[in-house]
């Protein structure tokens with residue numbers, strides 16, 4: 001039977017919903033409870049639910065695979081739904097681009113910035129902000145006199161500072177100043193308004209009244225937000241004009257060098273990129289903190305693993321990648337609290353989704369929240385249990401859906417894992433943490449308007465392991481490459497101990513180095529000037 005017809009024969013509630021469904025759909029989004037409402041519908045009506053006149057939601061892993069995977073001779077491509085992928089900009093870039101060929105070349109343009117080499121070169125930036133963050137936590141915690149720090153707020157500072165730096169070599173300076181940058185605040189406070197252009201696409205009536213619904217201040221905020229992004233992109237382009245070697249400095253370098261994107265596209269891309277990379281990572285870190293504080297035995301097991309690895313400065317991306325429990329905690333956080341919790345809408349080309357034929361032109365999606373809390377897919381889906389990922393060989397792939405899959409899957413997955421591992425490991429290495437007050441149903445109180453808008457999460461932290469003085473700290477907070485920092489370190493005139501040099505070289509290679517590897521690095525790479533010091537002396 002035609003699936004749309006089949007769905008129309010459901011209960012009265014579903015029928016009513018389907019009649020007034022567009023209004024209902026807008027209400028669901030604006031209520032901030034989209035993920036739970038859709039998940040409840042699945043629980044009541046099964047694995048396929050009609051959520052708009054021409055739109056179906058599925059809550060199974062098979063459906064996710066069918067909708068998003070790379071097309072093959074057996075499966076056609078499901079393209080992005082134009083009514084949803086619209087942010088009000090005059091251009092559609094990368095995330096919003098619908099045409100597969102156009103999208104593919106834009107993705108290739110960015111791919112260089114996401115290579116393993118590029119990530120290795122930028123790892124020191126992640127450490128720089130995480131180290132600052134760890135120090136700032138101590139100050140904020142002390143200043144709170146036991147009331148705790150709002151983790152939901154400060155994780156946003158961290159995520160956005162890192163992402164702005166790796167996107168266009170410019171920080172928001174939020175962690176350092178201990179205050180939210182207005183760009184971040186506007187984004188969070190305007191989350192409601194940001195959904196309106198997409199909703200108006202599907203509701204002509206809403207389009208007509210939209211100008212009257214949006215307050216004057218919301219419009220002014222949007223203008224201010226755009227102007228700041230534009231100014232930052234302008235500065236970044238100028239930087240590369242003056243110094244072409246900046247082509248490899250960040251994600252935007254290769255894009256600017258290609259000269260293929262016009263001005264409006266560059267600004268739109270910058271805006272979307274920072275949000276995509278920062279918001280997601282911040283929420284994962286907040287979610288992880290929540291689950292860890294709620295489960296002290298899990299926190300303890302994680303701390304034992306991380307603290308057993310070595311000193312604070314040895315918590316590098318490569319070393320952390322091998323920590324099974326850390327990875328399991330992150331996987332489980334992404335399952336319980338997926339940063340992109342709703343379904344990413346695609347248009348059916350006329351193909352099957354989890355055994356149902358869906359006619360061409362019908363919009364389909366498989367929401368992460370609904371799948372991840374589906375009891376037929378996961379045993380005990382509401383329990384935070386990292387151990388489920390530790391069974392022989394881990395939970396079979398592709399269960400971890402948070403980054404999506406196929407040609408439109410997350411391009412920054414490697415960068416995201418790197419940031420989350422480093423930040424979480426350095427925080428739990430340094431601090432013992434607990435809730436500063438009863439948080440009741442924090443997950444239930446947290447809202448989602450495309451992005452999560454978390455309820456405050458007050459956490460008290462006490463230093464357990466004092467980080468060894470980091471060279472980032474010693475040589476200031478200006479972003480400098482490991483090479484520059486090593487040079488300035490050696491220029492101080494004293495022969496450094498191997499232990500002091502180690503973090504810098506780890507930075508440079510992004511790998512734990514034995515003394516021999518360090519020796520050959522210094523000797524053969526010939527990257528550094530040693531003033532009068534001999535390599536042997538350096539290695540004493």
Ligand code: HEM
Pocket residue numbers: 094095107273276277278280281284338339340344402403404407408409410411412413415416
């Ligand atoms: C926990 C962290 C993250 C999660 C869960 C996540 C998830 C996702 C998902 C589900 C998509 C697909 C969106 C769609 O189909 O409309 C996506 C796309 C994308 N993400 Fe991420 N992301 C994360 C972090 C990052 C980071 C750190 C970066 C950049 C450094 C990044 C860059 C991108 C880009 C460029 C795309 C667009 C890919 C394309 O359209 O070809 N993401 N992400």
